[in-house]
Amino acid sequence: MSRRSLALAMSLPLVAAVAAPAAAGHHGEAPEASRGAVVHQVELHALNDSGVQGKAVLVQRDGVLRVHLTARGLEPDMLHPQHIHGLPGSAEATCPPASAAGDDGVLTLVEGLPYYGGVLVDLAPYTTAPQGHINYHRTFEVTGDVADLTDEAIVVHGAFVDGQYVASLPVACGTID
Numbered sequence: 672m673s674r675r676s677l678a679l680a681m682s683l684p685l686v687a688a689v690a691a692p693a694a695a696g697h698h699g700e701a702p703e704a705s706r707g708a709v710v711h712q713v714e715l716h717a718l719n720d721s722g723v724q725g726k727a728v729l730v731q732r733d734g735v736l737r738v739h740l741t742a743r744g745l746e747p748d749m750l751h752p753q754h755i756h757g758l759p760g761s762a763e764a765t766c767p768p769a770s771a772a773g774d775d776g777v778l779t780l781v782e783g784l785p786y787y788g789g790v791l792v793d794l795a796p797y798t799t800a801p802q803g804h805i806n807y808h809r810t811f812e813v814t815g816d817v818a819d820l821t822d823e824a825i826v827v828h829g830a831f832v833d834g835q836y837v838a839s840l841p842v843a844c845g846t847i848d
């Protein structure tokens with residue numbers, strides 16, 4: 672992908688910079704760690720007729736968020752930005768309907784913003800989806816709006832449009848219950 676499209680993907684409006692990589696967990700605390708955890712199962716469905724399908728499991732406890740995201744059907748060997756998006760406050764983020772794409776039928780990042788909102792958690796580092804697959808594990812420290820994930824959504828990006836790779840293009844989305 673070009674530097675330019677990467678820069679575009681990186682310039683998504685940040686609603687709140689609340690995520691930071693968490694320190695590795697201490698050994699010997701595994702039984703404790705599962706106590707009181709909130710688990711969210713998220714189904715990721717295709718946007719822009721991408722054919723991308725996936726799921727994410729989010730495990731949250733004491734301000735630590737573990738993310739396991741798997742997806743298939745992505746453009747192989749291209750960078751796929753992925754984020755937890757959300758609307759301000761407790762407004763419910765949703766996945767945009769096809770009608771949000773407008774006349775050209777291409778749902779851009781911006782056209783989806785009224786539905787899923789801005790980036791709340793940057794699920795970096797992004798993968799290049801070898802064979803079109805993502806298998807992503809990461810742990811984050813989260814505070815603020817993201818402490819309650821039930822009004823947020825996960826969005827995965829990146830696909831070709833008319834022969835040009837658009838890293839910001841939404842290709843899969845799932846709401847977090």
Ligand SMILES: [Cu+2]
Binds near residue numbers: 752753755756
């Ligand atoms: Cu995003």
